[in-house]
Amino acid sequence: MSKKSDIATQKEPASGPPATPNERASESRQLQENRALRAFAHRLTEKVAAKGWTQAEFARRLSLQMGREIDRRSVNGYFLGKHRPSHNMMAGIAKVLNQDIDQLYPGYLEVPGEVQSMLGVEPRLEFVDKGGGKATLNIRQEVSLSAALKVIHIITEELEKDERADDGSAKTSAGRRRPHN
Known part of the structure; x- marks a missing residue:
């Protein structure tokens, strides 16, 4: 038996150059935005449920508020925390729920x-x-x-x-x- 085969081989993790301060800051901002988006989704779900509405009913009311048909996939994306509403859409959501934007999505503005x-x-x-x-x-x-x-x-x-x-x-x-x- 050779000594070489008795030694456990460990692979060092492949790593690139260390992240720059700008990359770390950008990553931190993205994490904060993701957390804020999930928190918005949670608040939106709570507010809609408190009114006794389904997502479909909320989408219908939002469509009336916005003056155009709102795609249910978009609305579902807000509930799942996958999509950040535009400023106009956020204003419409706040109006339909009779809430201030900052109550629904702190920091949005x-x-x-x-x-x-x-x-x-x-x-x-x-x-x-x-x-x-x-x-x-x-x-x-x-x-x-x-x-x-x-x-x-x-x-x-x-x-x-x-x-x-x-x-x-x-x-x-x-x-x-x-x-x-």
């Missing part, structure tokens, strides 16, 4: 990294959730004219969408007749 990158700095930001899908936003940070115009453009587009939605609901309610008693 934080300034996304893309906006911070666009600004080139971490902005000094004040955010106040006013409830009912409305918020006050104050950014006190010197930025380039280009960045300021981009932020103004994003906000203006959202305000115009809100105004169109408000006009549509006002026309609909104005066109209804009251039943006679």
Whole structure:
């Protein structure tokens, strides 16, 4: 028997270069986002169940709120914590459940990294959730004219969408007749 065969051979785990601080931070953010998404799914399930609704009933009500058909697979993805709702969808979900967005999905309304990158700095930001899908936003940070115009453009587009939605609901309610008693 050779001594070589008596020695247990261990393979060292294959490993690449150590993760960079940016990679670790990105991984940490992803883990936090996954946890937040699962917590949102749990809250959504609880709130819908408390109202006595099925997912199908919730999808129907959400479709009415959004003014378009909402795919049940998308709704199911929210319940399973697989999909993060868009800002408009999140506002619709909150309205259907009569909840503030931050109650359903804490941290959802934080300034996304893309906006911070666009600004080139971490902005000094004040955010106040006013409830009912409305918020006050104050950014006190010197930025380039280009960045300021981009932020103004994003906000203006959202305000115009809100105004169109408000006009549509006002026309609909104005066109209804009251039943006679």
